[in-house]
Amino acid sequence: MKKEYLIGILIFLVLAVFVAFQGVKERDYFETKPDQLFLDLIESTRYFSVEEVAQMIISQDPSIQLIDVRDAEFYNKFSLSGAINIPLNELFTEENIAYLDQDVYKTIFFSNGNSDADVAWVIANRMGYNNTFVMLGGLNTWVDNILQPRDNSVIWDKVNDQMYQYRRGASIYFGGESPQVEADDATKVKTKKPPLKRKKKEVEGGCS
Amino acid sequence: MAPIFEFTSEWNLLAALVIGFAFGWVLERAGFSTSRKLAGVFYGYDFVVIKVFFTAAITAALGLLLLNSMGLLYFDEVWMPTTYLLPTIVGGLIMGAGFVMGGFCPGTSVPAAAIGKIDAMVFIFGMVIGIYFYSFTYEWLWEDLRNSTNLGKIKMGEFLGINEGLAVLGFVIIAFVTFWMVDTIKKKFKIEDVNY
Numbered sequence: 001m002k003k004e005y006l007i008g009i010l011i012f013l014v015l016a017v018f019v020a021f022q023g024v025k026e027r028d029y030f031e032t033k034p035d036q037l038f039l040d041l042i043e044s045t046r047y048f049s050v051e052e053v054a055q056m057i058i059s060q061d062p063s064i065q066l067i068d069v070r071d072a073e074f075y076n077k078f079s080l081s082g083a084i085n086i087p088l089n090e091l092f093t094e095e096n097i098a099y100l101d102q103d104v105y106k107t108i109f110f111s112n113g114n115s116d117a118d119v120a121w122v123i124a125n126r127m128g129y130n131n132t133f134v135m136l137g138g139l140n141t142w143v144d145n146i147l148q149p150r151d152n153s154v155i156w157d158k159v160n161d162q163m164y165q166y167r168r169g170a171s172i173y174f175g176g177e178s179p180q181v182e183a184d185d186a187t188k189v190k191t192k193k194p195p196l197k198r199k200k201k202e203v204e205g206g207c208s
Numbered sequence: 209m210a211p212i213f214e215f216t217s218e219w220n221l222l223a224a225l226v227i228g229f230a231f232g233w234v235l236e237r238a239g240f241s242t243s244r245k246l247a248g249v250f251y252g253y254d255f256v257v258i259k260v261f262f263t264a265a266i267t268a269a270l271g272l273l274l275l276n277s278m279g280l281l282y283f284d285e286v287w288m289p290t291t292y293l294l295p296t297i298v299g300g301l302i303m304g305a306g307f308v309m310g311g312f313c314p315g316t317s318v319p320a321a322a323i324g325k326i327d328a329m330v331f332i333f334g335m336v337i338g339i340y341f342y343s344f345t346y347e348w349l350w351e352d353l354r355n356s357t358n359l360g361k362i363k364m365g366e367f368l369g370i371n372e373g374l375a376v377l378g379f380v381i382i383a384f385v386t387f388w389m390v391d392t393i394k395k396k397f398k399i400e401d402v403n404y
Contacts, residue, residue, distance in 0.1 A: 019373040023372070025277060
């Protein structure tokens, strides 16, 4: 018998003996299937607008928990009232998983924009925690729409006007537009630096 | 990790196309587009078919179990055909008869026709007639037989009442014993290798 045959037979037999003692493994963790995750991902119902979140906070909705996934440093500067701070990289640790592993509260993630909250949402959903949502636009939109609402409505535009009136009301509730909040929140207006006047350099090299 | 696509995904068709091309190419390169080589297994002058198909089966079985033991593949997510025992035996006999007469199995006839073998084209024509015959007479002749002796999605280990890995080990040993047997038969009857 050729040497190659013997080596092949030996490899097969060794592997077969190995699997004979292993047995069949069953999946011991849950994972949402990629197709389902994708379908959920493009579903707009996974978002709450900032107005909806504001409404829930004002009406002290007992069925929600707000999770600020930014770092503690940002959380301490400004966050939503009643929000819990669990930075993204600590969200899925053993002591924090209980916040997600429950059916009582709707969990709403938010960050400055959408990205970090979306990451939290995707990981949570992949792990099977479906009762999770994202505050659309994050705190940036919160500041724009709730704390400093602008009147975009034109005279015949009832919908936008009502929205503006609502935002004005919410703004007063959350203390927007007061100098105190503006200084505190994440929207620190950048102080404009006077433009540097560049000295014109003397021409160097070239054909001069 | 696996399966990469769900059963219902459209990507399955594309994957099937790519795998089909690769399969056909390998069959052709391995000499399986020759009906004399394929029929040789029945007449006892060429046993390559047994070796190739047995090797493919044990490679796949071992591969699946190794991936499973590494946690990369779980059997609840892999599609498995339902076993109907009696119809499988009857269908196997009919296919075997066609294999002896035509010198091709359905898979090998396609690459053989692709390289221009006329017997393979005739074989495919016959196969298509067979498919139509089965479809049109399904309700009269085949339906009861086809749905009888349903064993469900059963694996070899479950069927024998032993651990799956042990069943695969047994299968590997049977394969090697068969290889040894056909080689011995070839030596004993001094069967020469045929060049096609």
